[in-house]
Each structure stands twice: as C-alpha cells, then as structure tokens.
Amino acid sequence: GDAVTVQNGSTLNIRLLEDTPLRLNGKVVKLPAHTLLAGTCSISSDRVNVVVTSVRLGSDIYPLRLTAYDLDGRAGLSVPKL
Numbered sequence: 001g002d003a004v005t006v007q008n009g010s011t012l013n014i015r016l017l018e019d020t021p022l023r024l025n026g027k028v029v030k031l032p033a034h035t036l037l038a039g040t041c042s043i044s045s046d047r048v049n050v051v052v053t054s055v056r057l058g059s060d061i062y063p064l065r066l067t068a069y070d071l072d073g074r075a076g077l078s079v080p081k082l
Contacts, residue, residue, distance in 0.1 A: 006041045012050055013038055014068070022055070024062055031055065039068060047076035 006012055014037045022031050035057070039050040050068035054061050070078050 006043070006048060008042050010041045011038055012041050012048075014050070014052065024055075029057070031057070037064075044076070046078065046080055047074070048079055049076040 004012070016031055016033055016035045016037065018033050020031045020035070021028050023029075035055060037052045038054045038056075039052040042049045042051075047070075052064050052066040052068060054063055056062075067075050068077065069075055072078060
C-alpha cells in the first residue's frame with residue numbers, strides 16, 4: 001500500500017474492509033465495506049493510537065469516539081522501529 005506520514009493530532013482516514021455493525025444513535029446499523037472513517041492520531045514509542053471521531057454515511061457525517069485496535073489485540077497500530 002501507499003505510505004502515510006502522521007504526527008500527533010493528524011487526521012487519518014480509514015476504510016473498512018468488510019461490512020461492520022455499529023450502534024449509532026441507539027440503533028444498530030451495518031456500515032458497508034469501504035465506508036470511510038476519520039480518526040485522530042497520537043504517537044507513542046511503538047504504536048500509533050487512533051481515536052475514530054466520525055463516519056460518513058451517504059451525505060451525513062456522524063460523530064463517534066471509538067478506539068482502533070491492531071490485529072495483535074492491543075489498542076493502536078503497531079509501528080515497530082526499523
């Protein structure tokens with residue numbers, strides 16, 4: 001994939017790979033694959049933490065507060081030092 005450069009406070013756009021259920025305004029909605037989420041980054045020594053702050057559904061944008069987890073089960077995205 002393409003390289004992305006982020007710093008503390010950067011906005012990161014995340015695209016869902018598969019349909020994903022989400023409770024939104026008290027209702028469960030299915031976010032379709034390829035839905036775009038926006039999150040704010042904070043950087044630690046070996047992880048980029050992302051708090052998802054909004055989702056766009058059609059022409060509407062809904063505020064969220066979700067933490068992104070990596071495949072290792074830990075909060076944030078692993079970015080080991082090279």
